[in-house]
Amino acid sequence: MKARLFSMSGGSVQRAMVACALLSAALALVPPAYAQGQRGTGQRGQGQRGQGGQPAQAVQPAQQPQPLPIDLFTSKNFYKDKDIWLDKRYFRCNSPRELTDMWTRGGRIGNDPPRTAAWGDCNRDYPASEIRSKLPYKTAKEHYEALLAETKAAGGPTVHTRQTLPDWDGRYNRTGQNQWIYGRIVQTATILSLLTPEYQERMVQMNYHEAVNNAPQWNAAYCYPEGFMRWWAEFSINQIEVMTTPAQVQFLTGVADNFLRRVLVGRNHVQQVPQWYGETVGFWKGDTLTAWTANVQGWTLSHSMFEFSNSMQTIEVFTPRRNTDGSFVGLTVDTTFYDPEAFVAPLHTVQLYNRTASLDHPTQRYTYIECLSNIAAVDGKPTQLTTGDPGYIDYYGRPWAQNWEKLEKGWDKPEPVLLPGIFGR
Amino acid sequence: MKTLFLRVFKIAMLALPVVVSLFVATTPAHHSFAMYDMTKTVTFTGVVTRFVSQANHAEIHFVPLGPDAKPQRGSDGKYTSWGVEMGGAAAMAQQGISVTTFPVGTIFSVNLHPLRDGKNFGSMEGPISKCPKDTPPPPSKHCNEVQGSTSHGRGNF
Numbered sequence: 001m002k003a004r005l006f007s008m009s010g011g012s013v014q015r016a017m018v019a020c021a022l023l024s025a026a027l028a029l030v031p032p033a034y035a036q037g038q039r040g041t042g043q044r045g046q047g048q049r050g051q052g053g054q055p056a057q058a059v060q061p062a063q064q065p066q067p068l069p070i071d072l073f074t075s076k077n078f079y080k081d082k083d084i085w086l087d088k089r090y091f092r093c094n095s096p097r098e099l100t101d102m103w104t105r106g107g108r109i110g111n112d113p114p115r116t117a118a119w120g121d122c123n124r125d126y127p128a129s130e131i132r133s134k135l136p137y138k139t140a141k142e143h144y145e146a147l148l149a150e151t152k153a154a155g156g157p158t159v160h161t162r163q164t165l166p167d168w169d170g171r172y173n174r175t176g177q178n179q180w181i182y183g184r185i186v187q188t189a190t191i192l193s194l195l196t197p198e199y200q201e202r203m204v205q206m207n208y209h210e211a212v213n214n215a216p217q218w219n220a221a222y223c224y225p226e227g228f229m230r231w232w233a234e235f236s237i238n239q240i241e242v243m244t245t246p247a248q249v250q251f252l253t254g255v256a257d258n259f260l261r262r263v264l265v266g267r268n269h270v271q272q273v274p275q276w277y278g279e280t281v282g283f284w285k286g287d288t289l290t291a292w293t294a295n296v297q298g299w300t301l302s303h304s305m306f307e308f309s310n311s312m313q314t315i316e317v318f319t320p321r322r323n324t325d326g327s328f329v330g331l332t333v334d335t336t337f338y339d340p341e342a343f344v345a346p347l348h349t350v351q352l353y354n355r356t357a358s359l360d361h362p363t364q365r366y367t368y369i370e371c372l373s374n375i376a377a378v379d380g381k382p383t384q385l386t387t388g389d390p391g392y393i394d395y396y397g398r399p400w401a402q403n404w405e406k407l408e409k410g411w412d413k414p415e416p417v418l419l420p421g422i423f424g425r
Numbered sequence: 426m427k428t429l430f431l432r433v434f435k436i437a438m439l440a441l442p443v444v445v446s447l448f449v450a451t452t453p454a455h456h457s458f459a460m461y462d463m464t465k466t467v468t469f470t471g472v473v474t475r476f477v478s479q480a481n482h483a484e485i486h487f488v489p490l491g492p493d494a495k496p497q498r499g500s501d502g503k504y505t506s507w508g509v510e511m512g513g514a515a516a517m518a519q520q521g522i523s524v525t526t527f528p529v530g531t532i533f534s535v536n537l538h539p540l541r542d543g544k545n546f547g548s549m550e551g552p553i554s555k556c557p558k559d560t561p562p563p564p565s566k567h568c569n570e571v572q573g574s575t576s577h578g579r580g581n582f
Contacts, residue, residue, distance in 0.1 A: 103457075210457075216457035216459050220455035221455065255513075371480070371481060372481070373481070375460075381460070382457065382459070383460060383542065384546050386506075386508060386544045386545060395479070396477045396478065396479075418488070418529075419504070420472065420530040423472070423496050
């Protein structure tokens with residue numbers, strides 16, 4: 001490689017190394033700035049409120065307990081360690097997010113991987129009891145029908161016209177409060193404890209191959225579908241466009257891929273096959289929207305979290321939030337996840353959407369995403385393909401023409417000008 | 426080769442605290458950075474051959490300039506090609522890095538973390554420095570040292 005590089009004297013290198021070591025050590029001790037806890041808005045059902053989650057414990061500097069004789073980073077076969085998977089020390093107290101980032105953030109994997117993998121904070125956790133739904137329902141159908149019955153008893157559901165529709169149209173940001181579903185404030189073992197044995201095994205497989213084997217399989221890397229539950233993941237969606245009509249409420253968002261979800265008001269589920277983002281029906285009770293999603297294609301939340309099955313169904317309750325003067329500021333979205341194949345009990349989360357702009361904003365646009373990737377799984381690991389690699393697609397270089405040019409070898413053709421004339425030809 | 430390794434190592438050691446601090450609070454990606462060696466940072470000056478406006482990660486493909494300030498060629502006489510991956514195209518455009526501001530022929534300098542497998546591709550670290558049009562830096566210099574250059578992206582080059 002002949003690229004031009006900066007040079008330093010030997011003495012300055014030594015000084016830099018010392019400074020580097022000190023700075024790196026200091027940075028490693030800085031507690032993460034998250035752990036704000038999940039906002040405690042009550043779970044919706046049976047007309048009750050106030051069952052929200054409690055704030056997570058503040059993150060303390062990591063305290064390493066007595067290690068297990070074998071853990072994820074020393075095991076020769078994680079399948080054989082099933083009996084100790086639910087001990088947080090098996091994951092060295094790392095959260096799912098820390099497992100995902102083990103090889104990429106702050107050198108946490110250490111200098112003799114995987115043996116030297118760092119410990120997380122064993123005092124940090126978000127209790128499983130706060131992740132489980134506190135409602136009595138076993139299925140989404142039961143939950144939906146109870147809310148619908150309650151609504152009917154009150155004279156509903158409300159049938160809105162364009163004139164009476166709540167003014168929810170606009171662009172929203174999901175607020176930055178931390179969530180257990182982001183995988184940062186919770187022990188990996190706690191999440192595992194909420195899964196059925198088969199899905200525990202799938203999750204530990206993911207944990208191992210991300211944190212130990214350095215072989216993450218993120219959906220967007222390969223332009224796989226994001227999948228339904230990624231709607232609730234930390235980085236999979238950004239600004240959300242909400243558009244309401246009497247017949248449906250549409251949510252459009254996306255970062256690596258597009259998410260388009262529609263609550264079909266007053267309708268029933270009719271899809272005969274699973275859909276990547278499910279099929280959602282709902283009803284209004286005044287200015288509160290209840291939505292039931294079913295017919296979901298099972299997939300993965302990825303990032304060292306868990307997979308979900310085709311049995312996944314959700315009940316979402318969208319409630320407007322207002323300022324003291326009554327003006328609308330956003331939506332509280334209360335979700336209960338039902339997946340008896342994957343979860344030992346229904347799970348629950350609350351997220352807040354804050355409206356930041358109207359749909360007629362002069363400059364804000366939704367950018368439709370075409371997920372393009374030149375990353376391929378090579379020997380099980382995501383590998384960046386570059387020009388000339390088999391399978392590489394030069395998306396922005398007329399790839400169709402590049403295919404034809406393979407049929408034009410040896411032809412006398414005009415040579416394209418690659419570089420400015422100042423460098424000659 | 427040994428000299429090159431030492432240079433890369435020196436740069437990596439200097440850059441490590443910065444790299445670590447940036448990644449404590451960096452923006453998310455659409456794929457893991459596991460394929461990149463985040464402990465190494467290499468500085469290139471090159472000439473844009475293609476700007477790839479991918480939604481998830483924009484890329485600049487370029488021919489690096491060698492120590493003689495001329496575009497590098499391989500043993501086959503063809504130009505050497507490198508690529509650098511950045512954030513999403515829309516996010517990069519907001520920082521002044523787009524297909525319109527970095528057209529083919531733009532001379533620029535960038536720091537990148539190279540792929541672990543040794544291929545000519547890396548992940549951008551910090552901002553890009555753009556040389557004035559048709560004005561490559563003198564030998565052993567980068568665009569940030571050229572009068573009239575502009576910086577695009579967050580942080581200091």
